[in-house]
Amino acid sequence: MLFAIGAIASAIFTITRRNPVSAAMSLVGHFFMLTGLYLTLSAEFVAAVQVLVYAGAIMVLVIFVIMLLNLGNEEQLTERVNMRKTFGALLGTLLAAQIIFMVTVKPTGMNELSKQAAAIGTTESIGQTLFTSYLFPFEAVSLLLLAALIGAVILAKRQLQ
Protein backbone atom coordinates (compact mmCIF):
# COMPACT_ATOMS: atom_id res chain seq x y z
CA MET A 1 0.00 0.00 0.00
CA LEU A 2 2.76 2.37 1.01
CA PHE A 3 4.76 1.33 -2.03
CA ALA A 4 1.76 1.86 -4.28
CA ILE A 5 1.22 5.41 -3.06
CA GLY A 6 4.92 6.10 -3.35
CA ALA A 7 5.01 4.68 -6.85
CA ILE A 8 2.08 6.78 -8.06
CA ALA A 9 3.38 9.94 -6.41
CA SER A 10 6.87 9.60 -7.85
CA ALA A 11 5.44 8.76 -11.27
CA ILE A 12 3.38 11.94 -11.23
CA PHE A 13 6.43 13.91 -10.12
CA THR A 14 8.37 12.42 -13.00
CA ILE A 15 6.02 13.72 -15.65
CA THR A 16 5.34 17.10 -14.06
CA ARG A 17 8.80 18.36 -13.09
CA ARG A 18 10.14 20.98 -15.47
CA ASN A 19 13.72 20.30 -14.62
CA PRO A 20 14.78 17.01 -16.24
CA VAL A 21 17.19 16.20 -13.43
CA SER A 22 14.50 16.24 -10.76
CA ALA A 23 12.25 14.22 -13.07
CA ALA A 24 15.02 11.64 -13.38
CA MET A 25 15.45 11.57 -9.61
CA SER A 26 11.74 10.96 -9.08
CA LEU A 27 11.97 8.17 -11.62
CA VAL A 28 14.74 6.55 -9.56
CA GLY A 29 12.43 6.78 -6.55
CA HIS A 30 9.70 5.19 -8.63
CA PHE A 31 11.96 2.28 -9.54
CA PHE A 32 12.74 1.66 -5.89
CA MET A 33 9.03 1.70 -5.03
CA LEU A 34 8.46 -0.88 -7.76
CA THR A 35 11.23 -2.97 -6.26
CA GLY A 36 9.32 -2.98 -3.00
CA LEU A 37 6.19 -4.06 -4.85
CA TYR A 38 8.06 -6.92 -6.51
CA LEU A 39 9.23 -8.04 -3.09
CA THR A 40 5.65 -8.12 -1.83
CA LEU A 41 5.01 -10.44 -4.78
CA SER A 42 8.01 -12.52 -3.61
CA ALA A 43 9.82 -12.07 -6.91
CA GLU A 44 13.33 -11.57 -5.53
CA PHE A 45 15.25 -11.92 -8.76
CA VAL A 46 13.13 -9.39 -10.62
CA ALA A 47 13.43 -6.97 -7.69
CA ALA A 48 17.21 -7.22 -7.72
CA VAL A 49 17.40 -6.84 -11.50
CA GLN A 50 15.07 -3.84 -11.28
CA VAL A 51 17.51 -2.01 -9.05
CA LEU A 52 20.57 -3.04 -11.04
CA VAL A 53 19.29 -2.45 -14.56
CA TYR A 54 16.81 0.39 -14.17
CA ALA A 55 17.93 2.38 -11.16
CA GLY A 56 21.54 1.59 -11.96
CA ALA A 57 22.25 1.36 -15.65
CA ILE A 58 19.40 3.11 -17.44
CA MET A 59 19.13 6.04 -15.07
CA VAL A 60 22.88 6.62 -15.13
CA LEU A 61 22.61 6.77 -18.92
CA VAL A 62 19.69 9.21 -18.77
CA ILE A 63 21.35 11.48 -16.23
CA PHE A 64 24.58 11.36 -18.16
CA VAL A 65 22.82 12.56 -21.29
CA ILE A 66 20.99 15.29 -19.35
CA MET A 67 24.30 16.52 -17.95
CA LEU A 68 25.95 16.27 -21.34
CA LEU A 69 23.29 18.37 -23.02
CA ASN A 70 23.26 20.84 -20.10
CA LEU A 71 19.49 21.02 -19.88
CA GLY A 72 19.23 22.78 -16.53
CA ASN A 73 18.10 26.04 -18.14
CA GLU A 74 14.75 27.04 -16.70
CA GLU A 75 13.78 29.77 -19.18
CA GLN A 76 14.28 27.34 -22.03
CA LEU A 77 11.74 25.12 -20.37
CA THR A 78 8.76 27.42 -20.74
CA GLU A 79 6.94 24.61 -22.38
CA ARG A 80 3.42 23.26 -22.80
CA VAL A 81 1.35 23.78 -25.83
CA ASN A 82 -2.15 24.06 -24.46
CA MET A 83 -3.83 21.87 -27.04
CA ARG A 84 -1.37 19.10 -26.38
CA LYS A 85 -2.14 19.24 -22.68
CA THR A 86 -5.88 18.98 -23.25
CA PHE A 87 -5.38 16.12 -25.65
CA GLY A 88 -3.16 14.35 -23.14
CA ALA A 89 -5.68 14.73 -20.34
CA LEU A 90 -8.45 13.47 -22.58
CA LEU A 91 -6.44 10.48 -23.77
CA GLY A 92 -5.34 9.68 -20.24
CA THR A 93 -8.85 9.74 -18.85
CA LEU A 94 -10.11 7.59 -21.68
CA LEU A 95 -7.36 5.03 -21.24
CA ALA A 96 -7.73 4.97 -17.45
CA ALA A 97 -11.48 4.56 -17.72
CA GLN A 98 -11.06 1.68 -20.16
CA ILE A 99 -8.50 -0.25 -18.16
CA ILE A 100 -10.10 0.27 -14.78
CA PHE A 101 -13.48 -0.64 -16.22
CA MET A 102 -12.01 -3.87 -17.56
CA VAL A 103 -10.46 -4.73 -14.22
CA THR A 104 -13.42 -3.85 -12.04
CA VAL A 105 -16.14 -5.29 -14.23
CA LYS A 106 -14.53 -8.71 -14.18
CA PRO A 107 -12.50 -9.14 -10.99
CA THR A 108 -10.02 -11.97 -11.08
CA GLY A 109 -10.98 -13.05 -7.58
CA MET A 110 -7.44 -14.16 -6.79
CA ASN A 111 -6.63 -13.07 -3.28
CA GLU A 112 -3.69 -15.23 -2.33
CA LEU A 113 -0.25 -15.63 -3.81
CA SER A 114 0.31 -18.98 -5.41
CA LYS A 115 2.02 -21.58 -3.23
CA GLN A 116 4.97 -21.75 -5.59
CA ALA A 117 5.34 -17.97 -5.72
CA ALA A 118 8.36 -17.89 -3.44
CA ALA A 119 9.93 -20.84 -5.22
CA ILE A 120 9.67 -19.40 -8.72
CA GLY A 121 10.93 -15.96 -7.71
CA THR A 122 14.39 -17.17 -6.78
CA THR A 123 17.43 -16.71 -8.97
CA GLU A 124 17.81 -20.47 -9.12
CA SER A 125 14.42 -21.10 -10.65
CA ILE A 126 14.73 -18.17 -13.06
CA GLY A 127 18.14 -19.34 -14.20
CA GLN A 128 16.94 -22.91 -14.58
CA THR A 129 14.12 -21.85 -16.87
CA LEU A 130 16.18 -19.23 -18.68
CA PHE A 131 18.83 -21.69 -19.79
CA THR A 132 16.49 -24.54 -20.69
CA SER A 133 13.17 -23.57 -22.24
CA TYR A 134 14.10 -19.93 -22.92
CA LEU A 135 17.57 -20.49 -24.30
CA PHE A 136 16.85 -19.22 -27.79
CA PRO A 137 15.14 -15.98 -26.69
CA PHE A 138 18.04 -15.46 -24.32
CA GLU A 139 20.55 -15.68 -27.15
CA ALA A 140 18.37 -13.46 -29.34
CA VAL A 141 18.26 -10.83 -26.59
CA SER A 142 22.02 -10.91 -26.26
CA LEU A 143 22.30 -10.30 -29.99
CA LEU A 144 19.78 -7.46 -29.71
CA LEU A 145 21.82 -5.84 -26.96
CA LEU A 146 24.95 -6.11 -29.07
CA ALA A 147 23.18 -4.51 -32.02
CA ALA A 148 21.84 -1.74 -29.78
CA LEU A 149 25.33 -1.12 -28.42
CA ILE A 150 26.85 -0.77 -31.86
CA GLY A 151 23.91 1.32 -33.07
CA ALA A 152 24.16 3.66 -30.10
CA VAL A 153 27.88 4.20 -30.62
CA ILE A 154 27.47 4.89 -34.32
CA LEU A 155 24.50 7.22 -33.79
CA ALA A 156 26.25 9.18 -31.10
CA LYS A 157 29.43 9.54 -33.14
CA ARG A 158 28.05 10.65 -36.45
CA GLN A 159 26.85 14.14 -37.23
CA LEU A 160 23.18 14.36 -38.12
CA GLN A 161 23.63 16.50 -41.19
Add this chain to the structure above:
Amino acid sequence: MLPTTIPLDYYLILSAVLFVIGTVGVVTRRNAIIIFMSLELMLNAVNLTMVAFSSFLGDVAGQMFVFFIMAVAAAEAAVGLAIVLALYRGKQTVYVDEVNIMKW
Protein backbone atom coordinates in the same frame (compact mmCIF):
# COMPACT_ATOMS: atom_id res chain seq x y z
CA MET B 1 7.61 -16.22 1.82
CA LEU B 2 5.79 -13.03 2.60
CA PRO B 3 2.20 -13.71 3.53
CA THR B 4 0.19 -11.29 1.47
CA THR B 5 -3.42 -10.32 1.58
CA ILE B 6 -3.27 -7.86 -1.29
CA PRO B 7 -5.57 -9.14 -4.04
CA LEU B 8 -4.39 -9.36 -7.63
CA ASP B 9 -6.87 -6.72 -8.75
CA TYR B 10 -5.12 -4.04 -6.72
CA TYR B 11 -1.87 -4.73 -8.49
CA LEU B 12 -3.66 -4.55 -11.84
CA ILE B 13 -5.30 -1.23 -10.99
CA LEU B 14 -2.02 0.23 -9.75
CA SER B 15 -0.32 -0.89 -12.90
CA ALA B 16 -3.09 0.62 -15.02
CA VAL B 17 -2.72 3.94 -13.19
CA LEU B 18 1.04 3.93 -13.73
CA PHE B 19 0.60 3.09 -17.39
CA VAL B 20 -1.82 5.98 -17.84
CA ILE B 21 0.56 8.37 -16.10
CA GLY B 22 3.26 7.24 -18.50
CA THR B 23 0.98 7.76 -21.50
CA VAL B 24 0.04 11.25 -20.39
CA GLY B 25 3.73 12.00 -19.91
CA VAL B 26 4.56 10.86 -23.43
CA VAL B 27 1.78 12.93 -24.96
CA THR B 28 2.13 16.14 -22.96
CA ARG B 29 5.87 16.66 -22.57
CA ARG B 30 8.15 18.30 -25.11
CA ASN B 31 11.49 17.26 -23.77
CA ALA B 32 12.58 14.09 -25.55
CA ILE B 33 14.44 12.79 -22.52
CA ILE B 34 11.37 13.10 -20.32
CA ILE B 35 9.40 11.31 -23.02
CA PHE B 36 11.91 8.48 -22.71
CA MET B 37 11.45 8.40 -18.97
CA SER B 38 7.68 8.23 -19.44
CA LEU B 39 8.21 5.29 -21.78
CA GLU B 40 10.17 3.57 -19.03
CA LEU B 41 7.22 4.25 -16.72
CA MET B 42 4.90 2.48 -19.15
CA LEU B 43 7.24 -0.49 -19.54
CA ASN B 44 7.49 -0.76 -15.79
CA ALA B 45 3.73 -0.74 -15.41
CA VAL B 46 3.54 -3.70 -17.78
CA ASN B 47 6.33 -5.43 -15.89
CA LEU B 48 4.35 -5.05 -12.68
CA THR B 49 1.36 -6.74 -14.30
CA MET B 50 3.54 -9.57 -15.53
CA VAL B 51 5.14 -10.19 -12.16
CA ALA B 52 1.78 -9.99 -10.40
CA PHE B 53 0.25 -12.59 -12.70
CA SER B 54 3.35 -14.72 -12.49
CA SER B 55 3.23 -14.78 -8.70
CA PHE B 56 -0.49 -15.30 -8.43
CA LEU B 57 -0.64 -18.08 -11.01
CA GLY B 58 2.58 -19.73 -9.92
CA ASP B 59 4.06 -19.64 -13.42
CA VAL B 60 7.65 -18.64 -14.11
CA ALA B 61 6.92 -17.46 -17.67
CA GLY B 62 5.77 -14.02 -16.52
CA GLN B 63 9.07 -13.32 -14.84
CA MET B 64 10.98 -14.52 -17.88
CA PHE B 65 9.06 -11.97 -19.93
CA VAL B 66 9.95 -9.27 -17.45
CA PHE B 67 13.59 -10.22 -17.84
CA PHE B 68 13.38 -9.88 -21.61
CA ILE B 69 11.40 -6.63 -21.39
CA MET B 70 14.15 -5.20 -19.21
CA ALA B 71 16.79 -6.19 -21.75
CA VAL B 72 14.80 -4.61 -24.57
CA ALA B 73 14.21 -1.49 -22.46
CA ALA B 74 17.94 -1.18 -21.88
CA ALA B 75 18.60 -1.48 -25.62
CA GLU B 76 15.86 1.03 -26.36
CA ALA B 77 17.24 3.51 -23.84
CA ALA B 78 20.74 3.23 -25.27
CA VAL B 79 19.66 3.74 -28.88
CA GLY B 80 17.09 6.39 -27.98
CA LEU B 81 19.50 8.49 -25.99
CA ALA B 82 22.06 8.19 -28.77
CA ILE B 83 19.42 9.54 -31.15
CA VAL B 84 18.73 12.41 -28.75
CA LEU B 85 22.45 13.18 -28.68
CA ALA B 86 22.68 13.14 -32.47
CA LEU B 87 19.58 15.32 -32.68
CA TYR B 88 21.01 17.81 -30.23
CA ARG B 89 24.20 18.01 -32.23
CA GLY B 90 22.34 18.69 -35.44
CA LYS B 91 19.55 20.90 -34.15
CA GLN B 92 20.61 22.24 -30.73
CA THR B 93 17.27 21.21 -29.26
CA VAL B 94 15.70 18.27 -27.49
CA TYR B 95 12.14 19.53 -27.82
CA VAL B 96 10.19 17.25 -30.05
CA ASP B 97 7.97 19.97 -31.55
CA GLU B 98 11.00 21.83 -32.85
CA VAL B 99 12.15 18.80 -34.80
CA ASN B 100 10.26 18.54 -38.04
CA ILE B 101 12.70 17.20 -40.60
CA MET B 102 10.55 14.12 -41.04
CA LYS B 103 7.32 16.06 -41.31
CA TRP B 104 5.71 16.64 -44.70
